[in-house]
Amino acid sequence: MGYNFSVQYKQGKENLCADALSRLHEVAHATLHSITTLQSDTLQHIRESWKGDTHLQQIIAAKEAGTAAHRKYSWEHGVLKRKGKLVIGDDQGLKQRLFQMYHAGSMGGHSGISAIYQRMKRLSFLKKMKPEIYNYIQQFTVCQQSKSDNQWPMGLLQPLPIPDHIWRDISLDGLLKSLGKSTIFVVVDHLSKQAHFMAMPHPYTAVTVA
Known part of the structure; x- marks a missing residue:
């Protein structure tokens, strides 16, 4: 750093700054500190x-009795956990509150289904958690009204080449079932814009079209 340091030893009575910050008086040791x-x-x-939840009540009763049943669950200090994760009961109001916290709260940021699911399953256990999260986000008004584009930005528009003969460049398309036929085969000429519509049953092959 461009500095020349030298370490000098000072006795305790001369090191006044350190005494003021690191040493406590004898009266301070007897002081009650609140938590x-x-x-x-x-x-x-x-x-x-x-x-x-009747099932969870049976698990809690078994754990309080000290039985070996339900080994994946633990009961400590009045808290039920499954594999170290806090168990969430089947309470619709509680689930909506947790989804709101993980999705629209400060820790959520309106993330997607997978992100919220990964956050919640690290700390808690809830039956059918992922479908519940999916249904909640699908009904969340703010997310349904705001749709972000996840695709790469498009480049400059590239015009299609102009054909020099008719029926040289064509496009094919198929429609839904109509009048007993499962497919309407559409052939369009890009130059003259003429189109042919052929009703065919499904499945069909290139031989059938020809």
Whole structure:
């Protein structure tokens, strides 16, 4: 850095700055320090969702009794987990609240289905989580009204070459079932714009068209 440093030892009584910041008085050791914790009603809402689920109530009762059943689940400090993930009960209001938090909240940013699913499954367990998330986003008004283009920006428009003879450059298309025929074969000449419509059954081959 262009500086020349030298390390000099100072005795404790001479190192006044360090004493003021790092050393505590004897009275400070006896001081009671308070601890502040954050309490969220979301966890309480999750616990209440377990009460309406008979299957989860059986799992909780088995874990409280100390049985070896339901090994994938754990019950610690009043919290039910499955493989270390918090279990979400079948409560529609709670699910809507969690989806809102993970999708439209500060941590969501209106992400897609896969992004929200990956975030939620890291911390929580919910039966049929991905279909539930899909249905929620499909009904979310803001996302349905705002559609972003995920394609690469297009380049300059390239005009099509002009044919020099009729029926030299044609396009083919097929339509839905009509009048007993499963396919209407459409042939269009790009130069004269003439078109031929041929009703055919499905399946068809090049021999049938000829």
